[in-house]
Amino acid sequence: MSPSGTFSLTAILPVLPSSLGLLETTLLLLLEHCDHLSEIILFSPETVQRNVRKSLRGIFDPEERLSQVEVSLLPWPPGLREDAASLHMSRQATTDYVLYLDNSGFVGLDSETLDVLMLRHSASTASPVGPRGISSSTSGPVCLPALEAPQPANFLLPPFVMPSSLVPEIELSPDPQYGVWSTLGERISGSRHDKLGGLVVGTNITDSDWCLSKDTLGHRPMSNAGPTDRRLQAHFDHRHPPASHRFSSLVSHTSPPRPASGIIALVLPQLQDLVHFSLTACRLRQAGYTVDTLLYADTGDHVDLVSSECKLDFRILPGLESGLSLDQAILGWLEGLSHAADVIIFSAPDNDLTTQTQATIQARFTTVPIVEIPRTDLLFCDWMGSLTLLEWKNWHKPRIDISVITHKRPRSLDRLLSSLNNARYFGDRPDMRINIEQDADMDTMRAVEAFRWDVGHLFVHHRIVHGGLMPAVVESWYPHSNDSYGLILEDDVEVSPLFYAWTKMSILRYRYGPQENKSPQLFGISLYQQKHLELRPEGRHRFNARDTFTAAGLSDPSTPYLSQIPCSWGAVYFPEHWREFHTYLSLRLSELAWDLEQTVVLAVRSNKWRKSWKKYFIELVYLRGYVMLYPNYEGYASLSTNHLEVGSHVKDVPKDVYMRKKKLFELPLLPLPAHEDVPRVETGLLSLPGGSLPAMHALPTLDLFGMVTAEDMLVERGRERRWELTGCGNDVQSTYDIWEFLCLEDMFDRASV
Ligand SMILES: *[C@@H]1O[C@H](CO)[C@@H](O)[C@H](O)[C@H]1NC(C)=O
Ligand SMILES: *[C@@H]1O[C@H](CO)[C@@H](O)[C@H](O)[C@H]1NC(C)=O
Numbered sequence: 140m141s142p143s144g145t146f147s148l149t150a151i152l153p154v155l156p157s158s159l160g161l162l163e164t165t166l167l168l169l170l171e172h173c174d175h176l177s178e179i180i181l182f183s184p185e186t187v188q189r190n191v192r193k194s195l196r197g198i199f200d201p202e203e204r205l206s207q208v209e210v211s212l213l214p215w216p217p218g219l220r221e222d223a224a225s226l227h228m229s230r231q232a233t234t235d236y237v238l239y240l241d242n243s244g245f246v247g248l249d250s251e252t253l254d255v256l257m258l259r260h261s262a263s264t265a266s267p268v269g270p271r272g273i274s275s276s277t278s279g280p281v282c283l284p285a286l287e288a289p290q291p292a293n294f295l296l297p298p299f300v301m302p303s304s305l306v307p308e309i310e311l312s313p314d315p316q317y318g319v320w321s322t323l324g325e326r327i328s329g330s331r332h333d334k335l336g337g338l339v340v341g342t343n344i345t346d347s348d349w350c351l352s353k354d355t356l357g358h359r360p361m362s363n364a365g366p367t368d369r370r371l372q373a374h375f376d377h378r379h380p381p382a383s384h385r386f387s388s389l390v391s392h393t394s395p396p397r398p399a400s401g402i403i404a405l406v407l408p409q410l411q412d413l414v415h416f417s418l419t420a421c422r423l424r425q426a427g428y429t430v431d432t433l434l435y436a437d438t439g440d441h442v443d444l445v446s447s448e449c450k451l452d453f454r455i456l457p458g459l460e461s462g463l464s465l466d467q468a469i470l471g472w473l474e475g476l477s478h479a480a481d482v483i484i485f486s487a488p489d490n491d492l493t494t495q496t497q498a499t500i501q502a503r504f505t506t507v508p509i510v511e512i513p514r515t516d517l518l519f520c521d522w523m524g525s526l527t528l529l530e531w532k533n534w535h536k537p538r539i540d541i542s543v544i545t546h547k548r549p550r551s552l553d554r555l556l557s558s559l560n561n562a563r564y565f566g567d568r569p570d571m572r573i574n575i576e577q578d579a580d581m582d583t584m585r586a587v588e589a590f591r592w593d594v595g596h597l598f599v600h601h602r603i604v605h606g607g608l609m610p611a612v613v614e615s616w617y618p619h620s621n622d623s624y625g626l627i628l629e630d631d632v633e634v635s636p637l638f639y640a641w642t643k644m645s646i647l648r649y650r651y652g653p654q655e656n657k658s659p660q661l662f663g664i665s666l667y668q669q670k671h672l673e674l675r676p677e678g679r680h681r682f683n684a685r686d687t688f689t690a691a692g693l694s695d696p697s698t699p700y701l702s703q704i705p706c707s708w709g710a711v712y713f714p715e716h717w718r719e720f721h722t723y724l725s726l727r728l729s730e731l732a733w734d735l736e737q738t739v740v741l742a743v744r745s746n747k748w749r750k751s752w753k754k755y756f757i758e759l760v761y762l763r764g765y766v767m768l769y770p771n772y773e774g775y776a777s778l779s780t781n782h783l784e785v786g787s788h789v790k791d792v793p794k795d796v797y798m799r800k801k802k803l804f805e806l807p808l809l810p811l812p813a814h815e816d817v818p819r820v821e822t823g824l825l826s827l828p829g830g831s832l833p834a835m836h837a838l839p840t841l842d843l844f845g846m847v848t849a850e851d852m853l854v855e856r857g858r859e860r861r862w863e864l865t866g867c868g869n870d871v872q873s874t875y876d877i878w879e880f881l882c883l884e885d886m887f888d889r890a891s892v
Contacts, residue, residue: 147177148258148300149232151225151239153215154183154191156836157655158242162194165244170198170208173257175236180228182213186836189851222318225297229306237306241297248298252341256300267327269299270341273317280316283339294324295337401528402429404480405453406469406500408436408488408514413453414818415517416486421449422524422830431480433472435465436488466499473504482531483509486517510534511566518814519563519637522644522824525831533651538623539642539711541571542616544608545630549582551784552630556590559628562636563811567643568595569626574615577602609752612707613724618714625712631784632709635808637822638666638778642711644824645699645768648832650713656835660850661701662716662765666709666778668806669769672845674704674743674757682845684771691847693839695828697773701766702841703853705756708804709779716765719875723759724752732881733864740860743843757843762861763880764854766840772826777806 150169154162169176183191191212199210211231216224221242229237238256245253252270254260272283272292283292296317305327314321324336403423407413413420413432420430432453456468463471473480483504485497497511508531512520541559545552559571571592575583579601587599602611608629616625624646628634635641645664649656672680688696726732733739738746739758748754759765770778783801812820825831842848842856862868867882878884 146175146236146258147234148173148175148236148238149178149180149229149234149303150176151229151232151237152179152181152244153221153225153240153242154181154187155221155242156184156187157653157834158244159187159190159194160654161242161244161246162191163198165240166194166198168245168253169257172253172259173238175258176208177234178232179208179210180213180231181211182215182224182228184215186849186851188212188214220313220318222297222320223310223313226306226311226319226323229303230308232303232306235303236300237303238300239297245298248341255340256298258300264300264338265302266335267295267299267301267305267324267337268340269295269297269337270339271296271299272337272339273321273324290339291333291335291337292324292339293328293336294321295339296320299337301337400427400429401481402431402476402478403528403531404473404476404483405430405432406473406483406485407432407434407517408486409434410437410453412486412514412517413451416520417451418521418819418821419524420451422521424449424451426524426527428528429478431476433469435469466496469496470500470503473500480504480507481528482534483507485509485511486514487511488514508532508534513566516563516565518817518820519640519811519822520565521819521821522640523565525644525825525827526647527652530647530652533647536622536651537643537646538619539567539569539626539639539646540616540623541569541626541628543571543573543628543630544576544611544615545573545579545583545587546576546611547578547580547583548630548784549580549586551782552583552586554633554782555628555630556586558633558636558808560592560594562634562639564594564639565643567639569639570595570598572598572600572615574611575599575601576611577605607750609750613721613752616712616717617721618717621714623714625714625717626710627707627712628709628779629707631782632667632779633782633808634666634709635778636811637809637824638709640822640824641666641770641778641809645832646711649768649835658766658835658850659715660763660765660854661713661835662760662767663705663710663712664768665702665706665770666711667706667769667781668771668775668777669702669704669706669845670775670806671803672704674745674843675845676742676744678744680845684769684841687841687845687847688839691839697771697826698828698833698837698839699771700769700839700841701850702769702845703757703760703764703766703843704841704845705753705760705767706769707753708781710767715875716759719877720756720759723877724755726877726881726883727755727758731887732883737864739864740843759877761843762857764850764857766850766853768838772809772823775806776809776823778809780804780806780808 150173152165166179169179181191181195195210195212213228216227219227225239225241229239236258245256248256248270255268255270258264268289272290272295273280274283274291275281275293283290294317297320305323307323307326311319311322311326313319328334328336405413405416405420407416413434420432424430430451432451433456434453435456437455454472456465456472473483483500485500487496497509501509510531543552543555543559571594573587573590575587590597600615606614612627612629616627618625624642626642642664649658649661669682669684672682684700685696688698688700728735740746740761743757743761745751745754745757781804783797783804809823812822814820827833828837839847840850840853842853858868861881865881869882871880878889883889
């Protein structure tokens with residue numbers, strides 16, 4: 140197995156929040172397959188150290204594997220980029236060889252390549268070896284793929300392995316594009332007569348993505364890709380299906396985010412539809428996707444479509460005299476694409492065609508998601524340009540249920556229902572539930588009767604015992620599955636026509652994207668922007684997220700953010716957290732956990748709220764360290780607003796006080812942009828940092844009082860409070876199980892309560 144000679148190897152591994160999910164796989168591969176491994180040096184930003192330690196505890200059963208391998212977890216050297224930091228760390232290695240990994244670990248590499256990196260076959264090497272090399276040619280750098288035979292390169296990018304003797308004793312100055320790796324290569328090649336900076340070894344299944352990857356060094360946005368990059372892309376355009384190999388199952392589940400690649404097929408009626416959709420199509424192309432377009436009902440007598448952004452090619456379906464049906468012709472085109480489509484976006488001029496054609500396509504392409512967008516919504520789809528392939532593929536998974544709670548405000552109800560009917564749903568068919576209080580007036584009943592909801596199913600519920608707002612809200616919706624989301628709307632709320640787009644975009648990003656964008660702490664998505672803070676003990680404060688972030692020194696204060704405050708003026712709640720809340724509320728109201736009078740969160744004003752579901756939700760949120768996503772568009776432009784009308788919350792207030800208060804809470808709704816006779820419009824939803832919803836770790840977090848706080852800190856505060864209240868200090872996983880969390884199982888039999 141092991142080659143002759145005993146030599147030792149240190150693995151250097153940077154861990155970023157985005158690569159935490161991969162850490163375990165990477166370490167297991169090292170431990171199980173690297174016979175020479177004697178040291179692992181991990182380094183990570185302060186914020187993730189705790190999580191890294193947790194992963195390490197999970198892997199290193201002290202009894203077992205650990206014996207010969209020494210593991211150090213060090214703080215990220217301040218001010219250094221990933222490449223420079225790795226090189227810096229490797230100076231501590233005391234072994235014969237160093238193996239540099241980047242934060243994507245071994246993803247995408249096959250077993251042969253791993254053997255090379257782990258020095259399993261070659262007894263030693265005098266140069267850096269690895270599967271990713273760059274050679275400088277007169278026209279700029281060229282990426283070298285791994286071929287059968289080793290290829291000389293000017294320098295290598297991680298992962299690669301080299302003798303420790305080549306580690307420089309001084310810090311190297313980084314090259315702007317390739318960082319210190321390029322400089323290291325120069326040093327190494329400069330000292331050799333053959334000018335070799337490294338050898339590219341491995342099999343040629345290597346994914347081409349690294350070559351362009353912004354992850355390679357972490358700081359190069361795709362949109363800045365220069366002409367060189369384009370050329371390189373062309374160089375690598377063809378892919379080879381990975382051979383089956385022994386590591387594949389381990390490696391492939393947890394692919395990190397890669398620069399975009401994938402085929403999106405657009406099947407639209409006419410050129411005008413493509414023009415309407417062009418912002419989306421161009422953005423997807425810019426991100427690296429291939430967009431193939433078929434216009435199936437166009438006459439073809441147009442000039443080329445030239446948009447300022449990009450030039451979009453399209454095919455026009457030839458006349459159907461050949462006896463093919465339209466469906467067959469569309470299928471034929473889809474089947475003839477040089478690469479099979481990963482997602483099909485389809486729009487039909489009328490509903491009959493939709494159902495039939497979509498069914499035909501779906502029957503042929505059973506595993507490809509077909510996203511059907513009404514023709515009239517194509518103009519408002521710019522936000523879809525920010526979706527990644529994975530998010531597109533999950534398009535159909537989440538289901539959003541709309542839950543309306545109404546009592547005695549028929550005019551308010553009318554306004555809410557019309558705003559819901561005027562919103563765009565982009566082909567989704569959400570169901571709606573209207574929950575009517577027992578003593579609702581006749582006008583409210585009539586408003587419900589007159590309402591038509593053609594988007595999805597409509598259900599109407601009426602109480603027989605007056606419940607008050609708490610059960611009215613809390614019982615208005617319960618998740619059916621973990622893909623079921625509840626939009627809770629009291630009748631004095633009004634929504635923006637774009638509310639659904641914001642909701643869907645956020646859910647796809649933070650629930651159906653790559654692992655690093657998911658957080659078990661995220662309990663929902665607010666449509667409403669915060670303009671006041673209600674929970675500080677001294678009373679109400681004005682709040683402006685952008686000012687807060689500017690003051691905190693954030694580079695882009697226009698970022699959406701996470702806040703612990705649950706929003707009741709238009710918000711979507713997630714299934715796991717809502718279920719947990721139901722259980723918590725039952726426990727709380729039955730006084731099983733503690734007295735009704737018990738203060739759970741110290742010094743918040745909600746403690747004074749009577750009969751408020753939010754008061755209890757705040758308790759749960761505080762104990763768990765949960766957060767909700769909030770929009771932060773210019774000028775408080777919001778996806779919902781509250782008209783603060785006389786009802787359960789607002790009673791017996793003098794008129795002028797009421798009008799003043801009402802003004803405080805009303806926000807401008809993000810409108811549908813003017814769209815008469817315009818070729819394309821921007822919805823404004825992408826007025827975000829970098830034109831896209833930020834990665835989860837980049838979102839700032841606010842506590843209940845609106846102070847910028849680390850998410851870890853919130854969890855820690857809740858844990859302390861839990862300990863004070865229950866004496867229960869065990870480490871809990873995110874199981875959404877409140878019984879376990881409050882250690883009630885030790886005291887009660889769950890089944891008998
Ligand atoms: C990869 O290997 C195959 C044969 O195994 C060969 O046909 C192909 O040209 C190689 N690809 C590259 C990029 O060298
Ligand atoms: C839904 O989520 C809960 C909480 O994480 C989990 O216990 C349960 O198994 C999930 N259900 C399904 C069907 O995945």
